Amino acid sequence: MLLYTLITSQLNFPSTNPPSTAFDQVKWDEKFTVYYKLTFGNNCLGSINYSIRGGSGNYTVLIDGQNNTQNLSFGAHTFSVQDVNNPTCVFTFGFDLKFDGIGLNPNCVNSNGYIFANKGGVPNLTYSISPNIGTQNPAGTFSNLPAGTYIITASGSGCSITTTITLYQPNANHCCTTTSNPNAGSNIASMPYIILLPNTQVANLTSANLLSNYGSNGVIQGKKFYIDGILTIDADITLDACELWFTSTSSIALDATHDLNMINNTILQASCDWWGGITASNSANKITMTNSTLKNAKFGLHVLNDALIEINGSTFADCGQHAIYMSQMNLNPYPGFILNTTISSQNNLPSTI
Known part of the structure; x- marks a missing residue:
């Protein structure tokens, strides 16, 4: 195994890692x-807990123009x-406070999917x-569910709230x-x-289709x-704090004109064998x-x-032949860079990971 750590003192980038797991x-x-993090509370009311990085550290925070998080x-x-x-x-942004739930897809043996609504x-x-x-x-716990889209309704304290949860059917791969x-x-x-791809919403695996179903303004945040x-990257896309698993026949290919951006602990990795x-x-x-990771790839x-x-x-971890392989490059000097990055590769391709 080859292991390198690339360090530079040219720039001092502030850390963008989340302060704790209390935020999602x-x-x-x-x-x-x-x-x-948004929390569902009593009487159909909710709250927001937050932590801020950047600036001087001395902030004024307003929710809907008021100092109220509850x-x-x-x-x-x-x-x-x-x-x-x-x-x-x-900095101003919108958020949607809504009733939530957790879905577990049917496993590979039977149709026993789960939804846990009382999150x-x-x-x-x-x-x-x-x-x-x-x-x-x-x-609030539903079991024996096949793949499909379900509407869950929570009622009490004089109101009713609904959420929609989709369960996906795994294929052989x-x-x-x-x-x-x-x-x-x-x-x-x-x-x-976790969202299994392809599925009924995204039959063709393109970044444009992913964005139309799971993203906003070119960004997908916090998805698995x-x-x-x-x-195929056929539209510029940013993966922010996402986790992607790939089967052994899977890969990512950029088309002629578009870009792929990975930030905030996005992880790309193999499921069972090299991707x-x-x-x-x-x-x-x-x-x-x-601040992202790519691992278990034949060529990172x-x-x-x-x-x-x-x-x-x-970080490029446990890649097969090459973590980064560049060929047919003509620009001199080359305007790209690799800073503060750890790279490891096997320098060959074992039969299995």
Whole structure:
């Protein structure tokens, strides 16, 4: 195994790692990063807990124009943070407070999918599911569910709230095995919140289709995907704090003109055996990785024809032949960079990982 650590003192990038696991969502601009978590409370009200990085550290925070993080009604809200030491530094974004639930996809053996609707732990609520199939026991836990889309309704305290949860059916490649773990693929396919691809919403694996179903303004935040096939980057896309698993026949390919950006602890990894990695083969392509990880790929990044890479604070772990392989490059000097990054590769391709 070859192991290198690339270190530079040219730039001092502030850490964008979340302060703790107490937060499960993130928003950012060039000045601030806001980590936050929304909680479902009693009487159909909710709250927001947050932590802010960036600026001077002295902030004024307003929710809908007021200094209030509790007893928020369900629906859309506006979060604004201002740096008191620099009043022109203001970051505003919207968030949607809604009832939530956890879905576990049917495993590779049977159709026993689960939905856990009582995520907030609020007592004295009743739950219903549509279509009305499967078994509910205890309240808010639905089992024996096949793949499909379900509407869960929570009622109590004079109001009712609904959420929609989709369960996905794994295919044969998703259900891969390893010598040490015959349930390796099945365990990934039934992880909480994971989206199996392709599916009925995304039959063609393209970044444009992913964005239209799971993203906003070119960004997908905090999603988990288990991909079987070649994901084509046909629209600029940013993966923010996402986790992607790939079957052995899967890879990512940038088309002629678009870019792939990975930030905030995005992880790309194999499910059971080596996946194909990422290929950019046009000078108009750019791959950006910031504080992210790529591992278990035959070629981590295969960069051709002066495609641009900008890598900072990231990790390439246990790649097969090459973590980063560049060929047919003509620019001199090359404008890309690799900073503060750890790279390891096997320098060959074992039969299995």
